Amino acid sequence: MANMSLEKVKMREQDPIVRARNFDEVTLGYSAEEAVEEATRCLGCKNSPCVSGCPVGVKIPNFIQKLVSGDFSGAIDTINETNALPAVCGRVCPQESQCESKCVRGIKGEPVAIGRLERFAADWARENRKSAQAVAAKSNGIKVAVVGGGPAGLTCAGDLVSMGYDVTLFEAFHVAGGVLVYGIPEFRLPKAIVRHEIETLERRGMKIVTNFIVGRTMTIDEMFADGFKAVFVGSGAGLPRFMGIPGESLSGVYSANEFLTRINLMGAYRSETDTPLKKVKKVAVVGGGNVAMDAARCALRVGAEKVYIVYRRGMDEMPARVEEIHHAEQEGVEFKLLHNPVEILADERGAVRGAVLAEMELGEPDESGRRSPVDSGRRTEIELDCVIMALGTSPNPLIASTTDSLSTNRRGCLEVDDDLMTSRPGVFAGGDTVTGAATVILAMGAGKRAAEAMDRYIKSL
Amino acid sequence: MFRIAEKKDLAEGLTLMRVEAPNVARRAAAGQFIIFRVDDEGERVPLTIADANREKGLITIIFQQVGASTMKLGALNVGDCIRDFAGPLGRASELDDFKRVCVIGGGCGCAIAYPQAKYLHSRGAEVDIIAGFRTKELVFFEDEMKAVSSNYYLMTDDGSAGEHGLVTNKLTELIESGRQYDAVIAIGPVPMMKFVCLATKPHGIKTIVSLNPIMVDGTGMCGACRVTVGGKTRFACVDGPDFDGHEVDFDELIRRNVIYREEEAAARDHVCNLRKEAEHLG
Numbered sequence: 008m009a010n011m012s013l014e015k016v017k018m019r020e021q022d023p024i025v026r027a028r029n030f031d032e033v034t035l036g037y038s039a040e041e042a043v044e045e046a047t048r049c050l051g052c053k054n055s056p057c058v059s060g061c062p063v064g065v066k067i068p069n070f071i072q073k074l075v076s077g078d079f080s081g082a083i084d085t086i087n088e089t090n091a092l093p094a095v096c097g098r099v100c101p102q103e104s105q106c107e108s109k110c111v112r113g114i115k116g117e118p119v120a121i122g123r124l125e126r127f128a129a130d131w132a133r134e135n136r137k138s139a140q141a142v143a144a145k146s147n148g149i150k151v152a153v154v155g156g157g158p159a160g161l162t163c164a165g166d167l168v169s170m171g172y173d174v175t176l177f178e179a180f181h182v183a184g185g186v187l188v189y190g191i192p193e194f195r196l197p198k199a200i201v202r203h204e205i206e207t208l209e210r211r212g213m214k215i216v217t218n219f220i221v222g223r224t225m226t227i228d229e230m231f232a233d234g235f236k237a238v239f240v241g242s243g244a245g246l247p248r249f250m251g252i253p254g255e256s257l258s259g260v261y262s263a264n265e266f267l268t269r270i271n272l273m274g275a276y277r278s279e280t281d282t283p284l285k286k287v288k289k290v291a292v293v294g295g296g297n298v299a300m301d302a303a304r305c306a307l308r309v310g311a312e313k314v315y316i317v318y319r320r321g322m323d324e325m326p327a328r329v330e331e332i333h334h335a336e337q338e339g340v341e342f343k344l345l346h347n348p349v350e351i352l353a354d355e356r357g358a359v360r361g362a363v364l365a366e367m368e369l370g371e372p373d374e375s376g377r378r379s380p381v382d383s384g385r386r387t388e389i390e391l392d393c394v395i396m397a398l399g400t401s402p403n404p405l406i407a408s409t410t411d412s413l414s415t416n417r418r419g420c421l422e423v424d425d426d427l428m429t430s431r432p433g434v435f436a437g438g439d440t441v442t443g444a445a446t447v448i449l450a451m452g453a454g455k456r457a458a459e460a461m462d463r464y465i466k467s468l
Numbered sequence: 469m470f471r472i473a474e475k476k477d478l479a480e481g482l483t484l485m486r487v488e489a490p491n492v493a494r495r496a497a498a499g500q501f502i503i504f505r506v507d508d509e510g511e512r513v514p515l516t517i518a519d520a521n522r523e524k525g526l527i528t529i530i531f532q533q534v535g536a537s538t539m540k541l542g543a544l545n546v547g548d549c550i551r552d553f554a555g556p557l558g559r560a561s562e563l564d565d566f567k568r569v570c571v572i573g574g575g576c577g578c579a580i581a582y583p584q585a586k587y588l589h590s591r592g593a594e595v596d597i598i599a600g601f602r603t604k605e606l607v608f609f610e611d612e613m614k615a616v617s618s619n620y621y622l623m624t625d626d627g628s629a630g631e632h633g634l635v636t637n638k639l640t641e642l643i644e645s646g647r648q649y650d651a652v653i654a655i656g657p658v659p660m661m662k663f664v665c666l667a668t669k670p671h672g673i674k675t676i677v678s679l680n681p682i683m684v685d686g687t688g689m690c691g692a693c694r695v696t697v698g699g700k701t702r703f704a705c706v707d708g709p710d711f712d713g714h715e716v717d718f719d720e721l722i723r724r725n726v727i728y729r730e731e732e733a734a735a736r737d738h739v740c741n742l743r744k745e746a747e748h749l750g
């Protein structure tokens with residue numbers, strides 16, 4: 008008999024006041040008892056609507072049933088059949104708009120906490136199974152290259168290794184992980200978890216070459232000359248946008264990428280590291296997405312006294328996940344909705360001292376279907392010493408500009424066909440570099456599909 | 469890991485290293501740079517490639533030991549390894565059109581000016597070099613520079629070596645004496661580059677500067693390196709580091725380069741830190 012509670016088993020969290028000043032993980036995960044209790048809420052629906060909401064088709068009721076019967080090892084094996092990074096996905100996927108939005112239990116009450124259960128199974132395996140199941144796949148000796156070590160590249164590389172290819176992943180930074188290591192903060196996704204997932208892939212035979220900037224260190228054309236039979240490009244969408252308003256080059260104005268990279272990748276919040284970070288007191292983060300929430304919550308954790316989210320539309324239009332907005336509010340981030348900076352003000356030393364904000368009103372819906380903000384003409388001024396621009400990113404043009412006949416669209420994204428092959432035969436692409444900034448799981452789904460298509464392509468040569 | 473194959477002290481606090489980095493050496497060209505990280509806790513620091521040996525897979529870097537990272541790097545010896553060494557980054561200098569060039573190096577900037585002069589010289593261009601230093605003890609690369617130029621002018625601020633004066637004094641003197649240049653290439657402290665550009669502008673001489681703003685990734689993803697050129701925001705790490713000096717907003721660059729001045733002295737260092745000389749000149 009299923010557990011008919013209308014609510015998810017609560018997940019323990021660090022107290023908001025305490026956690027707003029540390030980088031430890033905010034949510035603490037389920038214990039085995041809690042996981043089994045939540046798992047019993049699943050009805051094991053025959054048509055499993057939840058699975059249709061999952062971009063990589065995790066067999067959700069199957070793994071949940073294994074949790075119910077206490078077979079945690081079987082649960083993680085079931086998840087791993089389709090998802091190579093479950094500890095990551097269980098933490099950062101927008102389940103509320105994916106699997107959980109389709110869950111039958113959600114019609115009356117809360118859906119099954121699929122994400123938390125996925126996280127539980129993955130964490131259990133990491134703690135209890137160690138490296139037992141990571142055996143190197145047998146190699147067929149055919150060389151393929153993967154560009155970029157984010158979720159798209161890692162997934163594609165992992166699947167290609169399983170198929171027997173000799174896979175080398177090239178990463179521009181000093182570590183692989185992409186946004187998982189430089190963007191998403193430690194308190195949402197501990198870096199040790201990402202490291203563990205990557206090490207597992209390496210033990211299975213994937214080679215990683217860091218400090219390698221494709222397009223500069225070597226071009227894609229040279230990779231083919233070097234014997235690679237196919238190349239997957241998962242280089243993400245790392246190029247930050249600025250507003251183009253006066254004062255944007257002042258000292259104290261950062262892109263969210265810079266602010267987050269200093270903190271997450273370079274560990275600037277730890278005293279042992281050399282990377283500097285300015286002490287900030289009053290911070291405005293401009294934007295309303297997940298990136299803006301992460302930047303705001305990081306600003307609190309590095310000691311800011313006041314952190315604003317400045318967003319030109321209203322709360323309902325915010326693209327960030329509900330959970331992230333909620334966590335940011337709990338921690339004391341103040342939302343200045345319907346405001347948009349028009350100028351950043353300088354002190355006598357050329358550092359930020361404040362900003363002029365335009366008050367906005369909501370007009371007609373625009374092409375995204377959201378009501379578009381219109382300048383009311385009214386202005387307010389706020390005092391600040393730091394402004395962080397979280398306005399979105401687009402793909403870095405480096406690869407497209409250094410590879411022969413690789414076409415891009417108006418937004419600089421690589422164009423691909425149904426098999427995720429670019430205009431250049433043998434070069435495939437997926438993730439943010441094709442879609443523009445999206446999600447971890449969509450990038451993983453693309454990496455997976457591309458691996459299958461690359462296999463077909465190479466066999467057809 | 470990247471092994472140090474050779475290490476030499478060039479002048480007080482100024483060190484040359486040849487590093488085994490075959491991936492970087494294969495495509496490195498004059499004007500490009502690398503980013504290194506000494507160890508796991510190190511910051512990412514850009515350094516211009518002073519020379520590259522493709523056959524041996526070696527990259528030469530020259531740096532002044534002033535901040536935490538360059539001091540840590542300078543503490544390593546032949547046989548030791550640098551944790552990370554990525555490149556070549558940035559665009560290669562576009563020098564092929566120039567037949568008569570004046571290359572100006574200020575202090576540690578001479579290390580960056582040298583490969584440019586060498587390249588131009590190897591292509592048969594006529595090269596004048598003006599090298600400026602604060603004082604005699606800091607002078608380096610005198611013979612190397614002479615070997616790749618028609619005329620080599622050494623200037624020191626205190627007159628302890630070469631002629632007494634600033635590089636801009638010499639440049640103005642040469643231009644006014646009728647010397648013709650297709651281009652002037654200026655590399656050094658930001659105020660020096662600014663004043664070189666002010667000196668060449670009235671004569672309409674194309675002036676190329678190599679900028680060294682604060683960087684993090686060096687691949688175009690953070691925007692820390694943004695500079696205003698011709699009224700537009702450009703990222704020095706991907707759009708540069710070379711720019712048309714007459715278009716650069718130097719005052720903004722000077723302000724941005726001192727962002728971390730108040731931070732821990734040890735951690736704010738960057739490229740060959742030219743700040744001391746900049747203060748002196750500016």
Ligand SMILES: Cc1cc2nc3c(=O)[nH]c(=O)nc-3n(C[C@H](O)[C@H](O)[C@H](O)COP(=O)(O)OP(=O)(O)OC[C@H]3O[C@@H](n4cnc5c(N)ncnc54)[C@H](O)[C@@H]3O)c2cc1C
Nearest residue numbers: 155157158159179185186190221243438439445446447450
């Ligand atoms: C702050 C932040 C928070 C986010 N939060 C969430 C969230 O909660 N949930 C969610 O689902 N999504 C979130 N996202 C989005 C998600 O992280 C991305 O959609 C996803 O990481 C895209 O994966 P990718 O593999 O395409 O690219 P990336 O993760 O960007 O990886 C690309 C990799 O390629 C490397 N690279 C780039 N150019 C080159 C080159 N020329 N040569 C070699 N390597 C190169 C980069 O260094 C990088 O490592 C967030 C994004 C950010 C920035």
Ligand code: SF4
Nearest residue numbers: 049050052057110111
């Ligand atoms: S829809 Fe919900 S209840 Fe049904 S199988 Fe999926 S998770 Fe279980």
Ligand code: FES
Nearest residue numbers: 686688690691705
């Ligand atoms: S150093 Fe980050 S964009 Fe140039």
